[in-house]
Amino acid sequence: MSRRQQPGAGWGSAAQPEQHYLIEPRYLAGGGDLRHVAEYLRASGWTDTTRRSQAAFVFVSPDRMLRVAYQPPGGWQIQGAGTGPGSPWQAALSPQTPVEIVAGLTDTLTKARSAHAPNVWAPLAEHGWNTERGHHFTATAPDGNAMVQYVQGEPGQQHWWIGARNEHGSVWNATATPTTPLHLLQGLTTALADPEPVMRPRGHVPPSHRVRTTSVSVLPQQLSAWQQARTAAARAATWARNQATATRSRPARPAAPNARAR
Incomplete structure (x- = not known):
């Protein structure tokens, strides 16, 4: 949602309303503002290890087991070290992957894993994607433009x-x-299939007849407030998770002696 697709481009620099566009389907909306991903990771306690001379950014999880990087022109590189043989993993996403879809995966990295068994295909089926079990298992968007x-x-x-x-x-x-x-992949497919439109500023609407756009006038402080609400949610979730971890690791207090014991 910024004028440039780089961290550090200041939001809220103008006082007048600015024209933006709500774009759907979101998977055809273009890349978007990288800070949608970066600031959520920062608010979740991840460490920014980006060198000052780099245009890209690199974030590492508190336990140093996960890494999220953006490096133009290659795009996104997301890696997990794993904890057992054969378990290291990685995902690569090209530069024009909408940041809202990237965040479906990277936001999930910061959260505790659900006790329920994950299902990558369930969010797609829920929104009417067509599934086919052939040599490869495939799900295709209703409009045929994503897979x-x-x-x-x-x-x-x-x-x-x-x-x-x-x-x-x-x-x-x-x-x-x-x-x-x-x-993690379920987090990505949930964001991919989400029918809610995403916002892009004027000049960043893809030149395609397959997108639907709605023009909206947005104040810079509104953009700032929306981003702050997202990062505040990340900070609150991180604080709650850290408190729960501290409580579990705190040794039990011994019972007080019974004053009446002989």
Whole structure:
């Protein structure tokens, strides 16, 4: 939602309302503002390890096991070290992947895993995506412009593939190793299938007849307030999680002696 797709481009620099556009489907909306991802990670206690000379950013989780990086022109690189043999994983998303969809995965990295078994395909089916079980398991958006696929190749070649295209060709794509935790991929497909439009400023609307746009006038302080609400939610969730961890790790207090005991 910024004028530039770089961290540090100041929101709220103008006092007058600015024209923005609500775009749907979101998977054809273009990249968006990188801080949608970066500031949530920062608010969740992740460490910014970006070198000052780099245009990209790099964030590392508090336990140093997870890494999220954006490096133009390559795009997003998200990695997990894993805790056992064969468990390291990684996902790569091209630069024009909408940040709201990237955040579906990266926001999930900061949260505790649900006790329920993850299902990558459930959010897609819920929103009417067409599934096909052939050589590869595939889900296609109702408009045919986005796809999720688990590619069954030779041993060592299996992988996840997600992508979108418009009348001009491929818009973005993402790949993930088969060891990528399924709850993270479910976070991504939940964001991918979400029918809510996303906002882009004037000049950042993709030149495609396959997107639907609604013009809105937005004050800079409104943009700032929306971002602050998102980061405040991340801080609150991190504080609650840290408090719960501290409570579990605190040793039990011994029972007070009974004054009447003989």
